[in-house]
Amino acid sequence: MSIHTNRFTPLWVQGLAALGVLLIAGWALQHYGDIDLERIRHIFFNMEVMEGQWGLLMSGLWITTELAVVSIILSTILGLLVAIFRIKENKIINVLLVGYLEFCRATPILVALIVVYFGLPFLNIRFSAFESGVIVIVFVHAAYIGEAFRSGIMAIHRTQTEASYALGMTPRQTLQYILVPQAFRMVLPSLANQWIGVIKDTAVTSLLAITELLKAAQIIATWKANPTPLVMSTFLYLLILIPLTILTMKLERNQKLTR
Amino acid sequence: MLKINQPMRVTLSTMTLGAGLISVVLAFVLPTDGMSALNLIYNPFVCILLMIGTAVFALDRHIPAWTQSLLVVVGVAYLMAYFVIFSGADWSLFYDQFLNHEKMKGHYHILIPPLILVAKISIYSCIFSTLIGLFLAVLRSGGNIFLNYFITGYVIFFRAIPAIVLVVLVYFALPFVGIGLVSTTSVIVSLSVMFGAYTTEVFRSGIESVHRTQVEASKSLGLSSWQTMRWIILPQALRVVIPPLTGVLIDVLKTTSIAYVVGVPELIARARQLEGALGTVTPLIIVSCLYLLIVLPMALLSSHLEKRSRRWSARKAV
Numbered sequence: 115m116s117i118h119t120n121r122f123t124p125l126w127v128q129g130l131a132a133l134g135v136l137l138i139a140g141w142a143l144q145h146y147g148d149i150d151l152e153r154i155r156h157i158f159f160n161m162e163v164m165e166g167q168w169g170l171l172m173s174g175l176w177i178t179t180e181l182a183v184v185s186i187i188l189s190t191i192l193g194l195l196v197a198i199f200r201i202k203e204n205k206i207i208n209v210l211l212v213g214y215l216e217f218c219r220a221t222p223i224l225v226a227l228i229v230v231y232f233g234l235p236f237l238n239i240r241f242s243a244f245e246s247g248v249i250v251i252v253f254v255h256a257a258y259i260g261e262a263f264r265s266g267i268m269a270i271h272r273t274q275t276e277a278s279y280a281l282g283m284t285p286r287q288t289l290q291y292i293l294v295p296q297a298f299r300m301v302l303p304s305l306a307n308q309w310i311g312v313i314k315d316t317a318v319t320s321l322l323a324i325t326e327l328l329k330a331a332q333i334i335a336t337w338k339a340n341p342t343p344l345v346m347s348t349f350l351y352l353l354i355l356i357p358l359t360i361l362t363m364k365l366e367r368n369q370k371l372t373r
Numbered sequence: 374m375l376k377i378n379q380p381m382r383v384t385l386s387t388m389t390l391g392a393g394l395i396s397v398v399l400a401f402v403l404p405t406d407g408m409s410a411l412n413l414i415y416n417p418f419v420c421i422l423l424m425i426g427t428a429v430f431a432l433d434r435h436i437p438a439w440t441q442s443l444l445v446v447v448g449v450a451y452l453m454a455y456f457v458i459f460s461g462a463d464w465s466l467f468y469d470q471f472l473n474h475e476k477m478k479g480h481y482h483i484l485i486p487p488l489i490l491v492a493k494i495s496i497y498s499c500i501f502s503t504l505i506g507l508f509l510a511v512l513r514s515g516g517n518i519f520l521n522y523f524i525t526g527y528v529i530f531f532r533a534i535p536a537i538v539l540v541v542l543v544y545f546a547l548p549f550v551g552i553g554l555v556s557t558t559s560v561i562v563s564l565s566v567m568f569g570a571y572t573t574e575v576f577r578s579g580i581e582s583v584h585r586t587q588v589e590a591s592k593s594l595g596l597s598s599w600q601t602m603r604w605i606i607l608p609q610a611l612r613v614v615i616p617p618l619t620g621v622l623i624d625v626l627k628t629t630s631i632a633y634v635v636g637v638p639e640l641i642a643r644a645r646q647l648e649g650a651l652g653t654v655t656p657l658i659i660v661s662c663l664y665l666l667i668v669l670p671m672a673l674l675s676s677h678l679e680k681r682s683r684r685w686s687a688r689k690a691v
Contacts, residue, residue: 132519157549195428199445206442210449216676220668222627225661228641233654236470237462314535321634328538332545341546348538355533363529 160342167334171343174330175350181244181316181326185251186309192252193259193308200264211260218257223315226250231322243322251315259308266301267293303365310358317351327351386436386444389426393447420455424448473653480647484659487643494561494639495629499622501565506572511602513573514580524573531570537631539563544635560632564625571621579614580606616678623671630664640664 164171196214199207231246241249270293278288320329331347427448436444457464513524531539544559554562583606591601633641640663644656 128517129519132517132523154550158546202441204438204441204445207445210445216669216672217665219623219672219676220627220665221661222630222664222668224630224633225641225664228645229654229657229661232645232648233471233657234462236654237464237466239462310533317535317537318631320537328535328541332541335545341542341549344542344546348534348542351535351538352530352533355535356529359529359533363532 157340158342158345160340163334163338163340163342164346167338167343170325170330170334171327171346171350174325174327174347177244177324178313178316178327181247181251181319181324182313185248185255185312185316188248189252189255189259189308189312190305192256194263196256196260197263197267200260201267215257215261218254221254223250223254224318224321226254227318227321243319243324247316247319247322247324251312251319255308255312255315258311259305262304262308263297263301266297266304269300270296300369303362303369306358306362306365310355310362313355313358385426386440389423390440390444390447393423393427393444393451420451423451427451470654471658473651473655476651476653477655477659480651480656481659483647484640484643484656484663487638487640488663490557490637491629491632491639494557494564494632494637495626497561498564498568498625498629501561502568502572502621502625503618505565505569506574506576509569509573510576510580511607513577514602514606528570528573531567532574534567536564536567536628537634539567540631540635556632556635556637559635560629560637564628568621568625568628571624572618575614575617575621576610578617579610582613583609613682616675616682619671619675619678623668623675626668626671627664 196211200211227246227250230241230250231243234241234246274292274296275288278292283291316326317328320326320332325333327347327350331343334343335341427444509524509527513521540560540563543554543563544556547554547559587605587609588601591605596605629639630641632639636642640660641657644660647656648654
């Protein structure tokens with residue numbers, strides 16, 4: 115929605131104004147900020163530093179992918195289970211699962227990771243870094259995903275079920291042909307959002323002894339005393355995450371339109 | 374597919390329930406040396422079978438609710454017992470390592486300054502990200518196409534970047550071009566900028582939720598576009614915005630914990646130092662409980678607000 119602050123200004127004038135502002139800002143940054151383009155290239159996009167280091171960075175990317183895929187699959191399965199139990203509306207089950215959800219909403223992933231990886235060994239419970247990453251991410255995100263599934267299923271109006279029963283469908287048929295297709299459409303945006311969250315949270319495991327993308331970049335950056343690897347790893351993250359984010363935003367908007 | 378009739382269902386569910394109950398009781402009654410008996414009950418195969426049985430029967434709608442609750446409670450208890458016995462943990466160390474008041478005595482006050490620091494970081498980040506979001510959302514509703522492209526680009530970029538990557542980038546990369554921020558400031562800056570993207574989305578959806586006719590009516594009353602924004606749209610939008618905004622602010626609060634990565638002397642950093650000095654994990658446990666204590670009320674509040682707003686919108690739809 116726009117309230118048209120400048121309805122009578124032609125589009126090209128607006129465009130020119132925006133360009134002008136940008137140019138002035140850029141000029142000011144270069145003039146007063148003491149920014150030298152060649153120096154920036156040398157510092158942030160220094161490909162000589164990256165020579166021979168791409169292998170480590172790519173192995174980091176591979177570990178991040180592994181971590182993300184395993185966590186996404188497991189947390190989706192667990193979340194679906196949580197949602198199935200939630201929609202039963204059994205009191206005791208609900209209390210348990212709401213407690214679980216609120217606990218997960220209130221626990222920062224980093225704190226949980228540190229407690230699991232550095233705290234539990236004091237009790238002789240030892241998980242490898244990868245395992246503790248998967249455990250924590252799955253545990254926390256399954257709650258969110260379960261909530262997403264549940265709200266998707268709950269958003270389907272009661273009358274849909276009643277109508278399908280009235281048409282003589284069995285509960286299974288109702289679930290298969292009426293509820294799941296609609297729920298899928300309702301759930302998809304928030305589910306995709308959670309998956310993006312999982313991928314982003316894999317970066318936190320760089321604190322543990324996993325050489326995933328961020329950690330690999332940090333290792334190279336420290337060794338070469340140059341931030342280029344950090345920038346490259348950011349690009350890699352963005353390469354994966356920006357398309358997903360755009361897709362999710364589109365899905366969200368579509369859902370809002372159809373509703 | 375196997376058809377299960379009512380008597381068989383009852384028999385099977387009773388058997389699962391009974392097996393689960395018996396194994397939980399046995400797990401606590403039998404001495405831990407009697408591993409032969411325990412192995413039979415707690416071998417992974419039996420465990421999975423029992424869990425599947427419990428899940429199937431807990432979901433069966435022909436079974437009365439109380440039996441389902443009992444089944445689930447037994448299932449959870451079984452899993453916990455399984456964990457307690459087979460995690461290989463030395464539970465005698467639990468109080469010594471996790472809840473050791475003796476060693477912590479006189480050291481609690483060390484955790485207070487970092488707590489204040491965390492509170493400061495989160496308050497600043499919350500305020501700045503809300504302001505950025507409000508500003509950009511209002512700017513966006515101005516309808517300048519080019520400006521909107523920039524704002525959308527900003528939102529997409531900062532929604533896509535992991536917080537920890539951004540913080541590391543700001544703290545470790547920017548000093549190379551002379552923008553050296555103190556670690557605390559770099560965390561505040563990156564969190565505000567990042568969550569500004571989220572709050573922009575939240576405020577945008579709030580502004581969009583105000584009906585068009587409101588704008589038209591205020592125009593016809595002769596209000597300027599700023600007056601429309603200030604007196605007509607924002608008051609209505611803010612009401613819609615509050616539940617999702619609390620959600621984002623909770624995320625800000627939780628994400629302040631990554632300040633640990635750039636060496637801010639905050640809760641986790643101090644707790645790990647204490648842990649090294651005292652030889653017990655108690656500080657870490659205290660810190661996680663602190664986070665829980667602070668964030669849990671907010672999380673409860675946010676889900677309450679969400680539920681209420683959903684009820685409102687449902688009532689409006691009817």
